Each structure stands twice: as structure tokens, then as C-alpha cells.
Amino acid sequence: MPHAATARSTGDFHADRRYEYARAAFEEGDFEAAADLARQVLELVPDFAPAQAMLGRAAAELGSAEEAVNALHRALALEPEDALGVRLDLARLGALAPEDAITDGYVRALFDDYAPKFDRHLTRSLAYRGPALIADALRRACSRRLREYRFGASLDLGCGTGLMAQELAGCCASIEGVDLSPRMLEKAQKTKLYDALHEGELVAFLDGRRTGEADLVVAADVFVYMAALDAVFRAAHRVLGREGLFAFTVQAHEGDGYVLGPDARYAHGESYLWALADDAGFDVVIFERVSTREDRGVPVPGFLVVMQR
Numbered sequence: 001m002p003h004a005a006t007a008r009s010t011g012d013f014h015a016d017r018r019y020e021y022a023r024a025a026f027e028e029g030d031f032e033a034a035a036d037l038a039r040q041v042l043e044l045v046p047d048f049a050p051a052q053a054m055l056g057r058a059a060a061e062l063g064s065a066e067e068a069v070n071a072l073h074r075a076l077a078l079e080p081e082d083a084l085g086v087r088l089d090l091a092r093l094g095a096l097a098p099e100d101a102i103t104d105g106y107v108r109a110l111f112d113d114y115a116p117k118f119d120r121h122l123t124r125s126l127a128y129r130g131p132a133l134i135a136d137a138l139r140r141a142c143s144r145r146l147r148e149y150r151f152g153a154s155l156d157l158g159c160g161t162g163l164m165a166q167e168l169a170g171c172c173a174s175i176e177g178v179d180l181s182p183r184m185l186e187k188a189q190k191t192k193l194y195d196a197l198h199e200g201e202l203v204a205f206l207d208g209r210r211t212g213e214a215d216l217v218v219a220a221d222v223f224v225y226m227a228a229l230d231a232v233f234r235a236a237h238r239v240l241g242r243e244g245l246f247a248f249t250v251q252a253h254e255g256d257g258y259v260l261g262p263d264a265r266y267a268h269g270e271s272y273l274w275a276l277a278d279d280a281g282f283d284v285v286i287f288e289r290v291s292t293r294e295d296r297g298v299p300v301p302g303f304l305v306v307m308q309r
Contacts, residue, residue, distance in 0.1 A: 008050060015044040015051075022054050034058040049078040053086050060093060069095045081105030088264050098260035099227035104180055104201050107225050111181035115161065130220040130249045130292035133304050135167040138216075138247055141285040141306040145243070152215035155239065157202040157232075157248075158222030162188035169193055172216065178205040206235035214239045219248040221292055224265035227258050229273075233280040240309040246282060249292050252301040263295060273305060282307035 010016050022037035035058035041051040056071035072086045072095070082103045091101035142149045151172045156164050159177030161184055168175065176196040179185050185197050198205055202222065217236045223229055236246045253259050253267035261267050270287075277284050286306040291299035 010041065010045040010048045010051075012044050015041045015048065018044075019048070019051055019054070022051070022058075026054060026058055031058045031061040035062060047078055049075045049084060052078065053084045053089075056086065057089055060089060065093060069093055083109035085110070085264070088260075091260055092262075099258075101260050102225050102227070102264075102266070108180040108182075111160070111179075112183040115181060115183035115187055128221075128293045131164040131167040133290055133292060134164065134218055134220055134247050134249060134306075137286050137288070137304050137306050138218075138245065141245060141247070141308070144285060145308065147243070151245070152241075153213055154216040154218070155206070155209070155214050156194075157205075157217065157219040158225075159188055159194070159197070160184045160220075162191040162193055164218055164220045165191060165193040168218075178202050203231050203235050206232070206239050209239045211238055212241040215241060215244045217244070217246045221249050223248060223250045223268065227260070227266050229258075229268065230276055230279070233276045233282070237280045237282060237309055242309065244309045245285075245306060246309070247306045249290065249305070250303050252289065252303050263300075267301075268303070270303065273303065277305075277307055282309060 010019065018037050019041045022034045022041065025037060026034035035055055038051045038055035038058060041048060042055065045051070052071045052075035056068045056075060059068035059071060069090065072090050075084060075086045076082060076090070082105050085106045087096055087101045087103060087106065090096035091098050139149050149171060154168065154172040154175040156175060156177040159165065159179050162177070165175055165177065165188070174195040175193065176198065177188055177194050178198040178200055179188070180199070180201060182199055185199055188194060188197055217240060226232065240246060250273070251261070251265055251267040253269055256269045257272050258266050258268045274284065284305065285308050286304065288304045290302050290304040292302050293300050
């Protein structure tokens, strides 16, 4: 399960050393040592949230569910924005509803930490191709709808470092991006492909846009960090003008609704997406099974969707 980096100082040299030993023990699978060292840190600095989180995770691995949940709740109380991602652990332990597992604070911290190595890791280690698949699907959707493969005002949700804008370069009259992570936005700025970049949550961003102003809304592998998608479907439909396109990828699961997977990402069901499209007033142009990335060399199942307003 991915977590944002937690290498922070307690302000106590001895506690810092013990915490680093705890991290190393956890990474090596020595959960008893990790838990013991985390307890030692907390004796010195009781309000150090990363050590509470470490204790909770180690206790969970050791099967001590009550101690795990208590420590994780203490970590969350100390840092409610949850940059440490302990809500994911609580959900895995059944102590929190799956739809409440991922917060904006967690995603921001995760991708701020990820930003320096993001592109290389995605394209080389994970064989990531979400933006390329979306661009190809948009070409085919335009052909089916007898329209030119060119777009007016375009909005890139969860734009990250700008991989989607690179795929759409030269095809949009304008393109603006939104992302929670300021460090990702710094990298996107360097592409010089965006007319504007915005730091914030994507539904709030869409809610602040004018009705009917956009010709294209894209979201490449962004909805894996969102449970319910009804609000974003409604917002995208409102922002799009007549015959505007909404294109996105999601991870797939074979049931209804959505589930939080062991990879700490949400997967959405086919029937759920079709129902949302119908409720929001979209016409589905393309709905295909794809894989946008690999996990340990195995393709992760997903859906590629293009809808028209």
C-alpha cells in the first residue's frame, strides 16, 4: 500500500534515530521490531504522528487489530488532513468506510513526494499509457461523430506533470489543468503547454467554471483516487457545451458500484459508470476494457470511456 514519505524530525535526536530504525525494520518485514521501536519513539515524543502510524501498521501486520486501530486513530487525530494515509489502513482493518479512505491531503502529500520521479516511474516501471489511450479514443470518437479532431476550451482534471497535455498538444484552442499537488503543477508548468494551471480539488474546480464553456474534459487515471463519481459527472456535464466530450480512464472491477482495492486505489464497475452517464445526461461513444498500467508486470484491468454531452 503506497504511503507518502514520513521522514520528518521529532525534534529529539534519539527519537529520530529510533524512528528511522523502525522504518527500516518495517521495510524489511520485521514488524515486531518496528512496533517496539515505534513505541520507544512515542515514549519520548507521544505526539509524533508518523510513529503512531508506524505502530498501527506494524501492529496490524502482527494481527493486533485493537492496538493497530487505536494507534492509527491517534495518528489521524494528530494530523486530520491525513498526509500519512492512515485512513487507508483503517479502511483495510474495517474501522472506516471504504469511501472515506482517501482524502485530498493524502493525495497531495503522495504526489508531492512522487513528483520528482513521476514520469520516469510511470512510463518505465509501470508501462503507463493512460493519456495515449485517451488521445487515441478521442480520435476515434471524433471520427464516429463526424467531427474534426480538434477541441475548443479543454480542461485536464488531475493534470499531474502534464502527460495528457503532451498527448493533446496542438489539438486544443486552450487547455487548463487542475491538480491537488503543487509540486506536480510545477512540473506541468515547465511543459509550457497549459494556458492556466490551478491547485485544488477537481469537482470544486469544475463548479467554479462557467456553464457550457468547455469543449473537452479529460481525466487520465484520476478517478482511482475517488470513490463516488456522481458529482464529477454532473459537474463535467454542466461545464461542457453542446456535443462536448468527456474522456477518462478508471480501474475496473466486475461488481456494482466501486471498491477500494489492495493497491489503495478505487476500482469502478461497468454498470455503475453506465448508470452515472445516463443520470448525468451523457451519450456513451466509446466504452472499452483497457489496461493503463502494470502492477509487478501484470496489466491492471480498467475501462476507457468517451462520452458526449
